[in-house]
Amino acid sequence: MTITLQLSLIFFCFFLFTSIQSHSTSLSGTAKITYLSPTILFANYDKMIADFKIYIYKTPKAISPTFTSSPESIFYSNLLNSEFVTQNADDAHLFFLPFAPDTSTRALARLVREIRQSFSYWNRSLGADHFFISRAGIDYGSDRNVLELKKNSVQISYFPTKSGNFVPHKDITLPPVVDSVIELPHARANKTASFLGYMKLNKDDQSTWSLIDEMMDDQDFLIESEPFDHKSNINTSKYCIFIYNSDMNWFVEAIASRCVPVIITDRPIQDLPLMDVLQWSEIAVVISTRGGVKGMKLLLSEISEEKYERMKESGVVASRNLVWNAVPERYDAFYMVMYQLWLRRHTIRYTRREFA
Incomplete structure (x- = not known):
């Protein structure tokens, strides 16, 4: 290998390294924790x-x-x-x-x-x-x-x-x-939370009725059987509660509106959308039914305000990747x-x- 070729190779490697470093540092802190491998994602996306x-x-x-x-x-x-x-x-x-x-x-x-x-x-x-x-x-x-x-x-x-x-x-x-229009990428910030958790009741959730009954008797939770004003309820609740394998159609709407999703399930969840891309532990909370409402409130109370704010912002970032557009846009659900x-x-x- 000639000296000229060696120098060219060294220069190319240095250029590639600095380009990757520059791209990595240009990512926001929220983006870095929202995605599993943000630097690889954005470089690989263009190649795709x-x-x-x-x-x-x-x-x-x-x-x-x-x-x-x-x-x-x-x-x-x-x-x-x-x-x-x-x-x-x-x-x-x-x-x-x-x-x-x-x-x-x-x-x-x-x-x-x-x-x-x-x-x-x-x-x-x-x-x-x-x-x-x-x-x-x-x-x-x-x-x-x-x-x-x-x-x-x-x-x-x-x-x-x-x-x-x-x-x-x-x-x-x-x-x-998403059935309704979501304000992306700058969704409205939550108002002062009136409720710890908000849930749209699905009468088919037979396996979790005892937990739902407990939440309905707790003033910290709003359980709505007829979602007449769910947008307002999303915006005035810290957490949006979902029974896994039930009605999760408003899941994207919740995270785009800075309502941190709480998914209730007694088994591991392995089919969340974009599992290869999003770091769901920074976006959603998964809770078992075994502890009842008391256990749920204890677990949620242990989430620091700093982490809670971080999860809200990560949800807004992730919602851009989960929305279907009539005409596909870069990094949306289709892509x-x-x-x-x-x-x-x-x-x-x-x-x-x-x-x-």
């Missing part, structure tokens, strides 16, 4: 925009997607009209297998079998570089094709996903669609779901002769 390619299979008309107004519909529509789609399957990093939400297990097995036989891509990775959308997630099946789809392919489902239908670190959930797919593009691809 420039390089990421997806091939979409054409599926039979009988099982073609017919999503209604939902996160799945918005994601699917945005993907079809995005710069990520390629007509050359050899250029693709990932392959999208679209099918209708009500597709039967038998039809699903037949679809995968046809893809396996008609294209060379499935067998290269046993479906690990493929993804699909299923609102509730699919169950394991005895058919080899459905089993490979479930175990290997990336499932995009709706948050929260039914227990057992979500595979952590492989699958992805879509953030809920961040795409980023999670981008992170999953590295899969083992077997040589073709093994399947000859």
